[in-house]
Amino acid sequence: xxxxxxxxxxxxxxxxxxxxxxxxxxxxxxxxxxxxxxxxxxxxxxxxxxxxxxxxxxxxxxxxxxxxxxxxxxxxxxxxxxxxxxxxxxxxxxxxxxxxxxxxxxxxxxxxxxxxxxxxxxxxxxxxxxxxxxxxxxxxxxxxxxxxxxxxxxxxxxxxxxxxxxxxxxxxxxxxxxxxxxx
Numbered sequence: 001x002x003x004x005x006x007x008x009x010x011x012x013x014x015x016x017x018x019x020x021x022x023x024x025x026x027x028x029x030x031x032x033x034x035x036x037x038x039x040x041x042x043x044x045x046x047x048x049x050x051x052x053x054x055x056x057x058x059x060x061x062x063x064x065x066x067x068x069x070x071x072x073x074x075x076x077x078x079x080x081x082x083x084x085x086x087x088x089x090x091x092x093x094x095x096x097x098x099x100x101x102x103x104x105x106x107x108x109x110x111x112x113x114x115x116x117x118x119x120x121x122x123x124x125x126x127x128x129x130x131x132x133x134x135x136x137x138x139x140x141x142x143x144x145x146x147x148x149x150x151x152x153x154x155x156x157x158x159x160x161x162x163x164x165x166x167x168x169x170x171x172x173x174x175x176x177x178x179x180x181x182x183x
Contacts, residue, residue, distance in 0.1 A: 001163070004170040008064060011174050014181045018057035019089035020135060023077055023097065024142035025051040028169065029156040048157060050169055051076045053084055054145050056092070056138040060180060061145060061173040066166045074099035085109035092139035114139070149176050 027047040037043065049070070053063040065080045073096040081091055081102075091106060092114040106113040114136045117124040153172045159165045 001166060004167055005063070008061065008170050008174055008177075011177050012055075012060050012062050014177065015055065015058040015060040017055055017060075017062075017087055019087065020056045020138065021062060021084070021088050021091050022054050022056050022139045022142040023051065023080060023091060023093045024054075024139070024146070025049055025073055025076065025096070026143075026146045026150075028150075030165070031156050031158045043160075048165055048169070049076075051080055052142060052145065052173065053080050053091075054142040056135075056141050058180065059141055059145055060177050062087070064166075064170055064173055066162075066169050068162060073097050074102050078102050078105060081106060081111065082109075085111050090114055090135055092136050094139060145176070149173070152176075152179075 027049055030046055030048055047068075049067050051065040051067075051073070052061050054060070055062055063080055063084055065076055067076065073093075077093060077097040077099075078101075081088070082105075085106070086109075088111045090112040095116050095118050097115050098118045103113045103115060114131055116131060116136070117127045119125055119128070149172055153175060157165045157168045159168050
């Protein structure tokens with residue numbers, strides 16, 4: 001996995017990083033195998049959850065995390081942000097990443113969290129009103145990246161093992177970054 005992360009990181013350096021990133025998750029379908037293969041190998045998971053960190057200025061994919069489990073976004077978000085805190089000034093994410101400890105950890109690393117609060121109390125409305133709207137609005141660029149990748153490179157992975165599926169997702173992101181750098 002480290003080799004593929006290094007490839008993605010090196011390739012993302014072709015773009016000039018802005019220091020502002022957005023994080024979001026999507027699901028890629030796993031290509032359907034035969035019923036016999038699914039029964040024989042106990043192949044039950046039909047989707048692959050992919051979380052990406054996208055530079056908001058260049059729309060380059062900076063990092064990827066893949067899982068077949070249904071882990072909460074807050075846990076995956078910290079894992080992804082921790083690897084990239086040295087390069088970030090701010091990180092925008094949706095309410096799925098609302099976790100106070102995530103905000104505290106990001107602030108300790110010098111990253112400004114732009115994560116809206118889920119609104120349970122009146123103070124949460126006040127916190128959301130204080131978030132910079134223009135920077136938070138760029139969070140949607142991560143969804144744009146997913147849309148482009150799925151339209152141009154497909155919305156399903158064809159590999160069977162988890163490691164090969166991860167490799168396929170990383171290579172999709174590398175190809176996307178190369179297309180962005182060329183155009």
